[in-house]
Amino acid sequence: MNTLGKIMDGEEDFDSLVADDNDETSSSGDAIGIALQLLNSIVSTSFSRTVSEQEKKLLSTLQPSLKYLSSERGVDGSTASLTRSLGLFISTQDIPLTGPVDGDVKPVDEKVSNQQQTLQTALLYLRDQMVPIRAHGLEMLKGLIKERSSVVDVQTITKLLIDMLQDKESFVYLGVVKTLCELADKHPGTVIGMLVDVYVDEEEKMGIDERLKVGEALMGTVQRLGEAAVGKVAEEIGNVMVGLAGRRKRRYKEAGEVIREKEEAERRIKKEGEMDEEYRKVLSEARVEAGIDVEGGKKVKIEEVEDDEQWISKVGEEDYRVRASALSVLGVLFETNASGVPVGVTLAAVEVALRILELERGKEQATVRRAAVHLVSSVLNGLEKNGTVELLKVIPRERLEDIVRVLGYTRATDDDGLVREQAGVLVEALTE
Structure with a gap:
């Protein structure tokens, strides 16, 4: 001890x-x-x-x-x-x-x-x-x-x-x-x-x-x-x-680490030199044997498949998975008690969701767009629990028209099938 x-x-x-x-x-x-x-x-x-x-x-x-x-x-x-x-x-x-311990014990x-x-x-x-x-x-x-x-x-x-x-x-x-x-x-x-x-x-x-x-x-x-x-x-x-x-958060430490790693790799190459010819030949043969290349060094065209890399955000930006998670937390908040959320937060949440659907069109951001559509649905359904009048007090009719417009555009143009489907269901519910 x-x-x-x-x-x-x-x-x-x-x-x-x-x-x-x-x-x-x-x-x-x-x-x-x-x-x-x-x-x-x-x-x-x-x-x-x-x-x-x-x-x-x-x-x-x-x-x-x-x-x-x-x-x-x-x-x-x-x-x-x-x-x-x-x-x-x-x-x-x-x-x-x-x-025994001296003194009184309570x-x-x-x-x-x-x-x-x-x-x-x-x-x-x-x-x-x-x-x-x-x-x-x-x-x-x-x-x-x-x-x-x-x-x-x-x-x-x-x-x-x-x-x-x-x-x-x-x-x-x-x-x-x-x-x-x-x-x-x-x-x-x-x-x-x-x-x-x-x-x-x-x-x-x-x-x-x-x-x-x-x-x-x-x-x-x-x-x-x-x-x-x-x-x-x-x-x-x-x-x-x-x-x-809303992409306000920056990952400065992550960006700095990536830059340092890149600089270190460049210094190591300069110090140790490029790979020797014998190793290059062995590597080339291994790539041909694995089906990555064909004789002559040409790359084999492979079918495009989804992998984890497409969901990884750019260096220094908040990770797409975390952003989608944050949108999901917001969705649960509105589903649970939309009337208890301050009006300013509600309007900001809708604004962020619409901007994501309008501006973030890349394939790697599909998971964020899915969460954005779900958030809009959660906000509207949560507020409507107390009646249409209460909904219009928080989100005016003009803003609802903007929501329908953006969702209609998303349904027609988004390259992700699930996003299009979710947006379509919501548009139909709003225009009935």
Whole structure:
């Protein structure tokens, strides 16, 4: 235990462990991983036995180090999740002592004590390697949230659950989404605000898949809120999603990394030279054998097929998949409670959807156009639930004529069959 404390202590060592991308850093990162696994084993063992006062104090001294690791940009998601879970476990664990403690001890409410014990067990299970045990830990945590237990720290638990969205096991991931929805139901402002911040990813720390999972969690929480999705909550979600969908967001870090990689490749070619003639000959023969080229170096004409590359946005622009996800979140917001969304957000959402249909005509943007048509449908259907009069109060007749015009143009000219079909159905519904 003391050795582990020395390994984990001292923030001045962390910068060198996570800042540089070289072989030495890799081995240092492995050392951090080993130390965390040791700590996990020790803390898990202490859960079922009595520990000394010295060990209790040592565990508390690890908290600053764990907090640093969980927030450091250079640390990967799994490490951040483990450190956050360990920190929360240590802070909530009421470790019994071997002997009496001087001074008066305030009696602890039996219900709170049981809830604290349940929380400790849940946090212990969440770090287990077995999927069913992690899933059971989520169920225990969700039970505490339903009870509005005072032992649940909303912000810390939300951060932990967001980290767990990166879990590769779909069974666990879906459980995390359900738990987040339950937490958002009880604390909508805090949870949705944190989810939105992570989804925007201002510091560009997350991958596309992780952001899309956060988007799914956002959709689930909005659906769960129902008519409670009003006021500041609806305005915050709406404005952020409109901004993401409308290509206002730039990915400066991504663009810089691509430029640096290109420059590095050019420098490497200049330094090492082009491929030698023998290697070029071997490569040419391999391409002919694979059917890519024919004799003489001419390329074989192959049938055009769809692949993932067509959905990838240009460098520096927000990814098309994230933009489509943002439009989907907006759609769910209007389907759930359109009357609770501020008029300004509603008009901005319609404007973004129409501009996408008019201006973004590329094949790679078809998924965004599909989401745009669906958003227009969600806005109109959501507002019409309260009657046509209420619909016209938000979207005037002149604007409805613009919507019909753009959708008619899309139905006639779009190169994506699904977009044309969706637009046609909506036009027919509006012109009946």
